[in-house]
Amino acid sequence: MIKIEDFPEPVIIIVVVILILIVIGIIIGCVYCCCCRQRKTNTKRRTKAGSVKRGKRVRTSNTLDLHGHSVKGAKRSVNKFLKNKKQERGRSNGSKTLAIIPGKGNHSPDGRAVLKPAILKHLRKYGYKCRKDPQNDGRVLVDRDYYDIV
Incomplete structure (x- = not known):
């Protein structure tokens, strides 16, 4: 031993x-x-x-972040998000717009946005009044008066 x-x-x-x-x-x-x-x-x-803390900002439930989604998954998430917002409209916190964040496309293989044009087209197809955020190129705003159409 x-x-x-x-x-x-x-x-x-x-x-x-x-x-x-x-x-x-x-x-x-x-x-x-x-x-x-x-x-x-x-x-x-x-x-x-509905609230995710990223860095110093807190995104509220009036914001949908689509980073990392495929186009098909992003459209599905947008539909679900807008459906939930339509149901919540009666108890709204007074926000005039919803924010959808498809991103700028910085992480795309060619550096061009893929989700933002697809989401804008998808929203307009169903009659939503939406626009690019003038202060943030990676964000789409949906006007409150129009997000209860569908």
């Missing part, structure tokens, strides 16, 4: 240091993993509630 006394002292110290580093790595990895998992859960919860 091998005894600890059979090994030279530097080897024992190295093994102990390695074991301590492994334990610290496991603890840090576990904490990070739990925090990461909790962060994702909270983001999903906030997204379902």
Whole structure:
């Protein structure tokens, strides 16, 4: 049987240091993993509630962010969003417009917007009065008087 006394002292110290580093790595990895998992859960919860915090801004339930959607998925999300807004209209907070954020297209392969033209065309097809936001090129505004048509 091998005894600890059979090994030279530097080897024992190295093994102990390695074991301590492994334990610290496991603890840090576990904490990070739990925090990461909790962060994702909270983001999903906030997204379902209609308010997502990004950076210093808080987007309210009158805003729909379409970043990362395909054109088909974005159209589906817009329809669902507008349907929900139509149902909420009676208890509205007085907002004159809804904001839909398809983005500027910076993350598209060719750098051109794909979602914004598709969403504008989709909204106009169904009679919504919408326009590009003059202050933010990656945002589309839908006028309140027109978002309860469909």
